[in-house]
Amino acid sequence: MDKAxxxxxxxxxxxxxxxxxxxxxxxxxxxxxARALSALEGDLGGRIAAxxxxxxxxxxxxLVEKITTLFQTGRLKYYDDLKAGIPPGLVEMLGVPGLGPKxxxxxxxxxxxxxxxxxxxxxxxxxxxxxxxxxxxxxEKILAGIRNREAYSRRHLWWDAWHAxxxxxxxxxxxxxxxxxxxxxxxxxxxxxxxxLDFLVAAEKPGPVMDWFCAQPGVEAVTAKGDTxxxxxxxxxxxxxxxxxxxxxxxxxxxxxxxxxxxxxKMRSRALARGLSLSEWGLTPxxxxxxGGPGARSVIRARSEDxxxxxxxxxxxxxxxREGLDEIARAEAGALPTLLDESDLRGAFHNHTSASxxxxxxxxxxxxxxALGWEYLGMADHSKSSFQAHGLEEERLLAQVEKxxxxxxxxxxxxxxxxxxxxxxxxxxxxxxxxxxLAQLDYVVAAVHNRYGQGADEAAMTQRIxxxxxxxxxxxxxxxTGRLLLEREGYLVNVERVIDAAVANGKMIELNANPRRxxxxxxxxxxxxxxxxxxxxxxxxxxPEGLEYVRAGVRVGRKGWLTKEKVFNTRGLKDxxxxxxxxxxx
DNA sequence: GCCGTTTTCGGCCCGACTGTTTTCAGTCG
Numbered sequence: 326m327d328k329a330x331x332x333x334x335x336x337x338x339x340x341x342x343x344x345x346x347x348x349x350x351x352x353x354x355x356x357x358x359a360r361a362l363s364a365l366e367g368d369l370g371g372r373i374a375a376x377x378x379x380x381x382x383x384x385x386x387x388l389v390e391k392i393t394t395l396f397q398t399g400r401l402k403y404y405d406d407l408k409a410g411i412p413p414g415l416v417e418m419l420g421v422p423g424l425g426p427k428x429x430x431x432x433x434x435x436x437x438x439x440x441x442x443x444x445x446x447x448x449x450x451x452x453x454x455x456x457x458x459x460x461x462x463x464x465e466k467i468l469a470g471i472r473n474r475e476a477y478s479r480r481h482l483w484w485d486a487w488h489a490x491x492x493x494x495x496x497x498x499x500x501x502x503x504x505x506x507x508x509x510x511x512x513x514x515x516x517x518x519x520x521x522l523d524f525l526v527a528a529e530k531p532g533p534v535m536d537w538f539c540a541q542p543g544v545e546a547v548t549a550k551g552d553t554x555x556x557x558x559x560x561x562x563x564x565x566x567x568x569x570x571x572x573x574x575x576x577x578x579x580x581x582x583x584x585x586x587x588x589x590x591k592m593r594s595r596a597l598a599r600g601l602s603l604s605e606w607g608l609t610p611x612x613x614x615x616x617g618g619p620g621a622r623s624v625i626r627a628r629s630e631d632x633x634x635x636x637x638x639x640x641x642x643x644x645x646x647r648e649g650l651d652e653i654a655r656a657e658a659g660a661l662p663t664l665l666d667e668s669d670l671r672g673a674f675h676n677h678t679s680a681s682x683x684x685x686x687x688x689x690x691x692x693x694x695x696a697l698g699w700e701y702l703g704m705a706d707h708s709k710s711s712f713q714a715h716g717l718e719e720e721r722l723l724a725q726v727e728k729x730x731x732x733x734x735x736x737x738x739x740x741x742x743x744x745x746x747x748x749x750x751x752x753x754x755x756x757x758x759x760x761x762x763l764a765q766l767d768y769v770v771a772a773v774h775n776r777y778g779q780g781a782d783e784a785a786m787t788q789r790i791x792x793x794x795x796x797x798x799x800x801x802x803x804x805x806t807g808r809l810l811l812e813r814e815g816y817l818v819n820v821e822r823v824i825d826a827a828v829a830n831g832k833m834i835e836l837n838a839n840p841r842r843x844x845x846x847x848x849x850x851x852x853x854x855x856x857x858x859x860x861x862x863x864x865x866x867x868x869p870e871g872l873e874y875v876r877a878g879v880r881v882g883r884k885g886w887l888t889k890e891k892v893f894n895t896r897g898l899k900d901x902x903x904x905x906x907x908x909x910x911x
Numbered sequence: 912g913c914c915g916t917t918t919t920c921g922g923c924c925c926g927a928c929t930g931t932t933t934t935c936a937g938t939c940g
């Protein structure tokens with residue numbers, strides 16, 4: 326069993342224990358353990374053999390033993406027994422908003438409810454409202470939750486969430502009562518998908534802000550509204566939360582609602598070790614009775630989040646890095662990178678025109694790149710095997726190359742256009758064009774577009790990609806796994822081996838910035854870049870507007886700890902030309 | 912179940928909101 330599968334088992338054990346009413350800290354230990362295992366870099370088998378698995382924080386004796394058993398045998402009796410004792414319907418019930426382990430247990434023990442169907446039945450028969458601790462409103466909420474659970478539990482692409490959040494944030498900032506407003510949560514951290522929107526506002530009078538928020542045109546339902554906190558449901562089931570705090574509390578709250586759970590736990594522990602208590606209210610002496618409440622007397626006045634980090638002896642941690650991995654240890658050592666910024670990009674290489682499956686002409690794309698102030702634009706239409714995308718055969722490709730050369734000579738646009746191709750990697754790892762054709766291009770983006778039944782054969786897919794990377798004409802590898810976020814899993818591929826092959830052959834790996842892809846995943850970038858892989862952030866644009874996807878790519882690159890130096894398309898035109906020329910001469 | 916610059920035992924982040932309660936439990940983030 327591999328690392329991801331084992332992590333999933335640990336995660337499930339945690340959930341099952343929770344439903345069993347186990348000690349919540351034990352439950353958390355399993356969830357933490359699952360994350361710790363997922364975050365582990367390198368080869369799991371090697372770690373087990375070297376007996377160093379327990380060195381990872383969060384993995385103690387018991388978890389190491391269970392992970393080892395699962396790794397070696399693929400089975401775990403403890404897990405099987407646990408699973409056998411809990412109806413699968415109870416796990417499903419956790420997905421209903423408002424239902425947690427305690428309520429589910431009560432429903433199961435007192436009404437024999439063990440599935441969503443029986444739960445619906447019990448609600449309809451008014452049996453749920455009669456249970457102690459339940460009532461008519463709870464029963465109604467459960468029914469609504471079951472009806473809408475798919476829409477409500479769905480996550481949303483970062484790009485979509487961003488565009489839903491921007492007008493609300495702009496509107497909040499315009500209100501007279503609002504002194505400061507920000508969004509927080511996974512949106513601010515730049516996670517590839519977002520569960521809900523979090524808005525944070527500093528204002529002395531929350532009332533008008535709350536009212537404005539709940540009355541927004543996009544609001545379909547107000548699900549909660551108190552004095553300082555409100556939740557609403559927007560179109561598409563996207564939930565948005567607003568919190569209003571006093572101005573002196575703003576940066577404490579912003580930090581609190583931005584960090585992942587793990588990051589916050591680590592920050593609080595760090596504060597405690599210094600005799601301080603950190604909460605969204607402020608940073609107070611540990612024994613101060615006002616701590617953690619509205620009267621909190623903070624030991625510092627935070628004028629930025631940086632002030633909070635500074636007080637705890639840390640260099641400021643950018644929001645994208647606050648996932649609770651090792652960013653705090655690195656911040657303590659002053660070893661955080663200066664992350665890449667949107668303004669660092671000078672162009673991009675993987676884009677399409679209407680010659681294949683794009684919606685705009687070469688000239689329209691060049692004009693859009695000019696408008697963005699880019700120095701260069703790489704056109705890489707599909708190759709002939711991608712007939713579903715009207716891939717270009719040799720003749721059309723060479724005609725396009727000629728057209729690009731003429732366009733550059735005409736000086737019609739400021740931007741320099743590079744002639745490339747997104748060349749299919751065929752089933753056996755060969756490329757879709759002969760070397761004589763590839764030699765006439767400025768660069769080659771190699772890409773897998775069909776799985777040929779290799780979707781489930783990791784070794785075959787890995788070999789296919791590695792072989793392509795060994796081809797002297799290939800410049801960069803496109804969308805490593807072919808995943809489509811929230812739609813389709815990527816094919817199985819040994820990322821580690823692909824990274825090694827890229828390093829060995831001096832090939833770039835793309836960070837495909839299309840919001841539906843964001844592939845290679847940010848979780849691999851730090852490690853890959855450390856090994857020497859050069860990143861290229863490509864929008865995979867099929868229209869002029871699509872070029873802007875690079876903004877999503879930069880977010881994800883930042884999450885992957887990438888600096889400007891590690892991203893190829895931050896380089897100026899002169900450097901890029903020289904690099905590509907040298908690569909083609911090899 | 913994990914962890915240790917007071918601890919190998921006894922902690923483990925903590926507040927808002929809701930709905931159910933007459934003072935709080937459960938859920939959520």
